[in-house]
Amino acid sequence: MTLENKTILITGASAGIGKAIAGKLSLINCRLILAARRISLLDEIKSNPAAKAEIETVQCDVSKKEDVAAAYKFAVEKFGNIDIAILNAGVGMHVTPTAFNSEYAEKVMGTNFMGVVYWIEHLLKDYLKNNRGTIVGISSLADNRAYGTSFYNPSKAALTIFLEGLRLDLKKHNINVITVRPGFVETDMTSRNNFKMPFLISPSKAAEIIVEGIIKEKKMIQFPIPTVLLTRIIGFLPLSLYELFAAKGKK
Numbered sequence: 240m241t242l243e244n245k246t247i248l249i250t251g252a253s254a255g256i257g258k259a260i261a262g263k264l265s266l267i268n269c270r271l272i273l274a275a276r277r278i279s280l281l282d283e284i285k286s287n288p289a290a291k292a293e294i295e296t297v298q299c300d301v302s303k304k305e306d307v308a309a310a311y312k313f314a315v316e317k318f319g320n321i322d323i324a325i326l327n328a329g330v331g332m333h334v335t336p337t338a339f340n341s342e343y344a345e346k347v348m349g350t351n352f353m354g355v356v357y358w359i360e361h362l363l364k365d366y367l368k369n370n371r372g373t374i375v376g377i378s379s380l381a382d383n384r385a386y387g388t389s390f391y392n393p394s395k396a397a398l399t400i401f402l403e404g405l406r407l408d409l410k411k412h413n414i415n416v417i418t419v420r421p422g423f424v425e426t427d428m429t430s431r432n433n434f435k436m437p438f439l440i441s442p443s444k445a446a447e448i449i450v451e452g453i454i455k456e457k458k459m460i461q462f463p464i465p466t467v468l469l470t471r472i473i474g475f476l477p478l479s480l481y482e483l484f485a486a487k488g489k490k
């Protein structure tokens with residue numbers, strides 16, 4: 240698929256992976272809708288003199304249904320139908336049994352899972368009507384096991400499984416659902432991690448792989464390969480062995 244002349248939405252485009260994807264796509268001849276809460280950061284991308292794309296920015300907290308409805312309306316009014324939606328906005332928050340707080344769960348699940356669902360609720364109406372469209376959900380290689388008390392891993396597990404089911408149903412409607420499962424990428428999110436992050440890559444490399452995967456219309460874009468293999472092996476470990484492995488990682 241060519242991205243030229245397409246209308247492409249990117250949520251969470253103000254930083255990290257989303258910003259890197261926006262930067263790459265801004266150099267081609269397409270229409271971009273960049274969404275995030277920090278609109279001033281989006282406007283910096285928009286004002287890049289090297290940008291070839293037509294760019295509109297919109298403030299949107301994806302965990303708020305009404306924000307998503309307003310941002311969708313804005314996008315359609317500006318550019319008509321969205322062809323490709325890159326649903327990337329996400330948060331990671333550390334939680335421990337002693338600092339357990341359901342508000343964290345609401346924030347993480349509300350952004351990483353419901354934030355995608357709210358967008359798809361709008362996109363699907365047009366996609367089904369037109370029998371075409373692409374949904375790109377940014378999940379994570381951390382979707383297959385938990386590494387301690389966390390709402391992040393469950394949010395990504397829910398997202399990956401949700402996208403898998405959606406793909407099965409939407410295939411006959413000519414709607415592509417692409418699941419992206421990155422390993423560690425050097426962004427604000429991972430800068431807070433106090434553990435070793437193997438095979439860490441730059442946001443620009445991640446964006447390059449994601450954009451290439453979208454062009455190739457892959458069902459699953461996962462990277463980097465060593466982390467894909469490692470997490471696959473970890474996923475196969477029986478519980479007792481996995482607990483030994485996870486305990487070692489926490490030392």
Ligand SMILES: NC(=O)c1ccc[n+]([C@@H]2O[C@H](COP(=O)([O-])OP(=O)(O)OC[C@H]3O[C@@H](n4cnc5c(N)ncnc54)[C@H](OP(=O)(O)O)[C@@H]3O)[C@@H](O)[C@H]2O)c1
Nearest residue numbers: 251253254255256275276277300301328329423424426428
């Ligand atoms: N970094 C990694 O190692 C890694 C690995 C696997 C998967 N991922 C996934 O990749 C995606 C991007 O992560 P990143 O590492 O690039 O993180 P990041 O640098 O912290 O950027 C997160 C982006 O999401 C936006 N965002 C957060 N909460 C939002 C909300 N409620 N509404 C709208 N936008 C929101 C932020 O924009 P505002 O704050 O301006 O709203 C920002 O643009 C996430 O889904 C993350 O889970 C990351």
